[in-house]
Amino acid sequence: MTELMVNNANNAHPLHQPPAERGRRASRRRFLTVFGTAAVGMPLLGACGAVPDRPAVAADRKGPMGGAQPRVQASQAASPGREVKRTSFPITAVGLTWTGSPRGVRLRLIDRNGKPGAWQKVTAGCPCAKDPETARTKSTTPPNRALVPAHGSYGYQVDVDSGVKVIDAIAIDAGTSGTKGRPATAATPSNSAASGTGGAPAFPPAGVALRADWGADETKRFTADSSESSPTRFTRAQAITVHHTATPLDDPDPAATVRAIYEQHAVSNDWGDIGYNFLIDRQGVVYEGRFSGTDGIPAHNARDEVVTGFHTFAFNPGNIGIALLGDFSKEKPSTPMRASLVGLTASLAALHKLDPLTGITYTSPTSGKSTPGPALGGHRDWTSTECPGSAAYLDLSAVRESAAKLVR
Ligand SMILES: [Zn+2]
Known part of the structure; x- marks a missing residue:
């Protein structure tokens, strides 16, 4: 497994920094993180059809509410039902975007030892989207989206019905918030x-x-x-x-x-x-x-x-x-x-x-x-x-x- 992780130790809020510093930190988003993949009872996906992992950032800064800032691994589910995505960090949630049936996607989580959990049906959530006039990708209808809680798992696997195409899958470590500074009362x-x-x-x-x-x-x-x-x-x-x-x-x-x-x-x-x-x-x-x-x-x-x-x-x-x-x-x-x-x-x-x-x-x-x-x-x-x-x-x-x- 090869990792090139960006470890951003600066705790200052970006809006309190000069533009040059903000730009320097923004550019770090483009560093590449390469994670290994492993099969759990299934063959690994070959090079044919695989989509390269996307640029990602891992940051260990403390957030304003006392918890860690989010760090992310982004990976494409190129071959649902066959490929297992593993991460080196505990996953808060898996974000999925797909076309086809809103009820046509299943997911199972993989624990730290590589053991898969039970398959669960993924419920499509709010199909929010940019307006067609401002989106970079023109479309007539937004795709299905879901954010599936991963409870600190270290991997996941996706399975789909025929006619369903997974556009994007992302494993997110959003850190923990702590209680310091957390608003305690209703607005x-x-x-x-x-x-x-x-x-x-x-x-x-x-x-x-x-x-x-x-x-x-x-x-x-x-x-x-x-x-x-x-x-x-x-x-x-x-x-x-x-x-x-x-x-x-x-x-x-x-x-x-x-x-x-x-x-x-x-x-x-x-x-x-x-x-x-x-x-x-x-x-x-x-x-x-x-x-x-x-x-x-x-x-x-x-x-x-x-x-x-x-x-x-x-x-x-x-x-x-x-x-x-x-x-x-x-x-x-x-x-x-x-x-x-x-x-x-x-x-x-x-x-x-x-x-x-x-x-x-x-x-x-x-x-x-x-x-x-x-x-x-x-x-x-x-x-x-x-x-x-x-x-x-x-x-x-x-x-x-x-x-x-x-x-x-
Ligand atoms: Zn909505």
Whole structure:
């Protein structure tokens, strides 16, 4: 096994460093890491059909929340059902992207000793994506995506139904978060009726975990030549759309999951950043998503325009994406999560003068196309998908009512 690992010992936040230093660190993303592969009861894939491992970074820095920054091995599952991918680090999650049936993929994890676990069905999560006008790869529909928890495994294997093609597979070590600096309380709208002070809720609500708080490695937004992979674009807010991540509800380290999603979106999908504008965990902690500047105001510029994320294919500009961490196909959001969703959507609705109870006509600033939709809705209101899960979707009408009461 040959490894060329990048060990980045600098603890300073990249945004606190001069541009030259940020660029130097960004370029490290391009170093190649080569890991060996081993078969477990199956023949190794030959050179024919194998896709070379992609550039990857391993970093051992401490994150702002006290845990390690994410480190990553990226590898293509060139031959599902035959090839076993092994890593030299414990895997937090395996990110998968595929075309074909959303239910046509299975995965099994490999432990430290090379012993495979049971095959598990992979559930496709939110099919978030860049808009076709801004994506480097043009497509008419986004592929299926999933983030499968790996519980510190050291490898994985993928099997698929006929007609399914795995586009990308990535093993992610997102580190552990620790408790130092972790936001402990749910985000609540400040200056709001809920707090007894009257008036519309202010934005941002109290308690939002900014990118530095959850350990976003800002170098991942830059290319080797120090330019932003996806430069920020801002536009007038028109809608708020709720998603779910289809990850387990009993997540022991939601901040690590946010980092893993960031890794999958920014690097594996090559979007240059996390696709959502906000994420909320079961404790009600709200996480800042897509980068919008360094002023501490999430998702917006100084003119209160919203940064374009990558979450609702063809309807991203002006559409604020909020992802609930977990799978809400059958379970409703927890009480703290729901309270934070209400508080966040109320403060956004007040800021942008949106009525959570009404419909809007969304007009894409890039394509000019107009489409009717809800001011506060779910991903499935805009496209054919199960996101944000049936239980969360059914609960949205009550969320709208509660948010509207706070705004009025
Ligand atoms: Zn979604």
